[in-house]
Amino acid sequence: MRYSLMLCACLAASPAMAGIEEALTDHILPGFAGFSTAADALAVTAEADCSPDALRAPWNAAFDAWTEIGDVRMGPSETGALSVSFWPDARGFTPKTLRRLISSEEEVGTDPTAFADVSIAARGLFALEQMLYDADFDDYAPGSYACTLVQTATADLASQAQALEAGWRDGYSAVLRSAGAEGNSAFLSEQEAMTALYTQVLSSLEFTADSRLGRPLGTFERPRPTRAEAWRSGRSLRNVLLYAEAAEEMAMALSDGEMPQTEAAMQRLRDAAEKVSDPSLQDIEDPSARLRVEIVQQNVRALSGYIEQELGVPLGLTAGFNSQDGD
Numbered sequence: 001m002r003y004s005l006m007l008c009a010c011l012a013a014s015p016a017m018a019g020i021e022e023a024l025t026d027h028i029l030p031g032f033a034g035f036s037t038a039a040d041a042l043a044v045t046a047e048a049d050c051s052p053d054a055l056r057a058p059w060n061a062a063f064d065a066w067t068e069i070g071d072v073r074m075g076p077s078e079t080g081a082l083s084v085s086f087w088p089d090a091r092g093f094t095p096k097t098l099r100r101l102i103s104s105e106e107e108v109g110t111d112p113t114a115f116a117d118v119s120i121a122a123r124g125l126f127a128l129e130q131m132l133y134d135a136d137f138d139d140y141a142p143g144s145y146a147c148t149l150v151q152t153a154t155a156d157l158a159s160q161a162q163a164l165e166a167g168w169r170d171g172y173s174a175v176l177r178s179a180g181a182e183g184n185s186a187f188l189s190e191q192e193a194m195t196a197l198y199t200q201v202l203s204s205l206e207f208t209a210d211s212r213l214g215r216p217l218g219t220f221e222r223p224r225p226t227r228a229e230a231w232r233s234g235r236s237l238r239n240v241l242l243y244a245e246a247a248e249e250m251a252m253a254l255s256d257g258e259m260p261q262t263e264a265a266m267q268r269l270r271d272a273a274e275k276v277s278d279p280s281l282q283d284i285e286d287p288s289a290r291l292r293v294e295i296v297q298q299n300v301r302a303l304s305g306y307i308e309q310e311l312g313v314p315l316g317l318t319a320g321f322n323s324q325d326g327d
Contacts, residue, residue, distance in 0.1 A: 019254040019315075020190065023197050024173050026253045031069035031246075032165040038065040039154075039161035046154040050140075050147040052132040055154075056233075059132055062157070063125055063235065067242035071204035072250075074196055075175065076167030083120040084160055086127070087229055088215060093121035094130055098137060098149075105145045112155035124160070126230070128153055133232040191316075197254055198312060199319045204247040205304040212240050213297040216281045223290060228281040237279040237296075244269055244300055251307045259310040262303065269299040 042058040049055075069077070070085055086094065097119050101109045108114045121127065131137045131150050140146030178184045179193035187193040216228035216236070228236040248266045252259055272295045283289040312318065 019256060020176050020179065020193050020197065022253040023250055024176060027246075027250045028069060028072060029169060029173060031065075031072075032161075032168050034068060035062065035065040036158075036161040036165040038062040039158040043151075043154040043158040046151045050142060050150045052138045055128075055150070056132055059125070059128055060233070060235065063230070063233075063239075064242060066125060067239060068246050071207065071243055071246065072200050073203070074200060075172035076164050080160065080164050080167065084124045084157065084164075086120045086124055088211060088227065089121065089126065093119065094127050095134070095136070097122040098127060098130060101149060102137075102146050109145065109149040109152055112152050112159065115152050115156045116159070123153060123156055125157070128157070129230060129233050194254065194315065195317050195319075197250070198315075198317045201247045201251045201254070201307060201311075202304055202319045204243055205300055205307070208240055208243050208247075209297050209300040209304070212236070212243070213281075213293060213300065216284060217290065217293060217297070220287075220290070223284045225280075225282045225284050231280045231282060234280040236281045237273055237276055240296065240300065241270065241273055244303060248303065248307070251311050254315075255311050257310075257314070259307070261306045262310050265299065265303040265306045269296065269303055272296045272299045 038058070038061050042055065042062045045058045046055055066084065070081060073081055100106070101118075101122060108118055115123070128150065131140075131146070131153070137146070140150075175184065175186050176193050176197075179187035180189045187196070212229045216223065216225050216231070218224040218227070225231065229239050230236055245266065248262060251262060272292070276292045276296060277283060277289055281293060284293055
């Protein structure tokens with residue numbers, strides 16, 4: 001009886017470990033598994049039919065799955081995510097690289113194994129978006145080099161997804177779970193691991209506000225609508241919401257209590273997004289359309305603030321460095 005009481009007391013005094021386990025089992029691990037499944041389905045579809053009409057739906061499903069964990073940039077994802085989601089592409093490397101591959105019909109574009117050594121600008125979700133939605137690329141014929149390139153890129157994406165899932169499931173999850181244990185040089189305490197996960201949440205929301213929304217907004221005098229993430233496929237606003245929802249979900253998993261203000265802030269963000277007229281954010285040169293997007297941006301920042309209040313402050317957490325910082 002005394003042992004049981006002591007055990008309960010120890011568990012109650014260790015909210016960080018509970019939060020780490022819940023973040024892994026409720027959010028991160030199923031998120032990577034879901035992305036792997038969706039990427040594999042995309043590759044299977046492409047093998048049977050490489051046409052944009054056939055691939056747009058499974059590509060969108062794969063992108064949806066990616067947003068669950070795409071902003072978790074630690075462990076296997078710290079570098080592994082770069083070739084899945086090469087954005088922003090400020091210098092237009094993706095179309096340049098794709099044009100070079102197609103015009104020269106480079107052999108590497110027909111070999112999914114060798115394709116892993118291609119520039120990350122030609123790999124992942126955004127290179128596929130260019131092939132499936134850009135008028136300069138999406139008119140390829142069945143059996144053409146471009147068709148094969150799309151099949152190669154989808155197979156490569158599936159391989160990347162499998163590697164990320166395995167890296168988290170079979171390796172890095174144990175590193176987080178053993179935070180503070182002897183021999184764990186990555187996290188010398190449970191608090192360090194908790195801080196690292198908390199940083200992913202706030203960094204995701206910061207990146208959404210500053211880059212996913214801030215880049216296309218530009219300035220009032222010079223908006224840059226084509227700098228919006230995934231604008232060709234019309235999912236710029238959808239990405240904002242899905243990444244924000246993923247950040248909220250991970251915050252809730254990390255928390256050892258209710259977060260009513262955070263939940264309310266997320267709902268206000270959804271409500272604000274419903275008023276945006278163009279989901280690709282291409283109409284923001286119009287002042288009224290711009291204002292609606294700015295209100296969405298304000299709500300993303302407000303959501304981050306409530307997470308700090310309801311998660312960070314009670315647990316004594318302060319966000320640290322994240323691999324997306326400075327983008």
